[in-house]
Amino acid sequence: MPADMNDYFKKKQPNSSGGTKIPNRPTNNNGGNNIGGAKSAPSWLFLVLAIVAGIIFFKPFEIINSGEVGIKVHTGKFNDKPLNAGLHFYIPVIETIIKVNTRMRQIIYSDENNMMRGDNYSSKRALGIDDLEGGLKRNRAIPVLDKRGLTVHIDLAVQYQLRAEAAPKTIEKWGAGWEEKIINSKVREVVRDVVGQYTAEKLPVMRNEIATAIQTKVTQKVESIEGKPVILASVELRNIVLPPKIKEKIEQVQAAKQDVTIAEQQKEKAKQEAQRKAEIARGEAEKKRIEAKGQADKIRIVAQEQAKANKLISNSLTTELLQLEQIKTQAKFNEALKVNKDAQIFLTPGGAVPNIWVDAKGKEQKAIAAQQ
DSSP, X not given: OOHHHHXXXXXXXXXXXXXXXXXXXXXXXXXXXXHHHXXXXXXXXXXXXXXXXXXXXXXXXXXXXXXXXXXXXXXXXXXXXXXXXXXXXXXXTTEEEEEEEOSOEEEEEOSSOOOOOOOOOOSSSOTTTTOTTTTEEEEOOEEEEOTTSOEEEEEEEEEEEEOGGGHHHHHHHHGGGHHIIIIIHHHHHHHHHHHTTSOGGGTTTTHHHHHHHHHHHHHHHHHTSTTOOXXXXXXXXXXXXXXXXXXXXXXHHHHHHHHHHHHHHHHHHHHHXXXXXXXXXXXXXXXXXXXXXXHHHHHHHHHHHHHHHHHHHHHHOOHHHHHHHHHHHHHHHHHHHHHOTTOEEEOOGGGOSOOEEEOHHHHHHHHHHHHO
């Protein structure tokens, strides 16, 4: 304001005796009022607060965790290059980031527990970010018609994961239901084709072959998809649930087979026992035969040796030797007659040795004893 106008307003101010006094307005260095300078500081503060509020409200960044990839969507178009773990910025309203779980996932097909837990797609939330175990899903057991049209239920466990580098193309092409379209549909198709080739009674017997066939064919179908969006880790056959009547029939057959097996085992055991006893009997007989043969050989050898001895003795006997022996025997008899005079001696014909000794005294005594 010009200086003369300031002087004018100063002159118009009432004195101290009364009236309202208009306060002196501050002047800037240039001699003017500082009305605009007083309000500049609060304006910058409001601007900073507005920027912070905009950042909080729009949140133009996203944090990608390990085990996830981000997909940037620009005005509805998916970026082909996935965003790895870390901090990533985007332009609100125009762009958005979808976080996709690339951890190992599992679908269990079973009637034991049909509660499903899984990931939900949203424009700015991770798939399964609120639940690290969100990769576990439970579906009903797969009903399959066997070769004769009977319904059986197959329990499976399938492990897989989304290929990180193919995630943008996969979500763009298959959408949020990529698991249902890529995994679930292929698994059910293969299981029906494989199991439908057998009768229900054959399924438990052919379990290993069926499990291998399902694993091989599911892997082939998943890997044949363009771009190979999924890495299939395993397909495990957990259980084959048969109709009650078929199951009962199989149990009866198994029981009958078990009875036959037990009977055969008992028969084999009895046969082995009979063979054991026969071997023992043959051993005993052989033992007795050997003992008898040994005894006969002993007798034969003794007889042969005795015959040899007799032959040697016979060959050594001469007339002179016999006479000498007779003299010796006669001498013994003579000595005996000195003690028993009633004894009688009878000489053998030809004077051969030995002579016969008869105790006559003994006879007389026996006669007297008989008379008494």
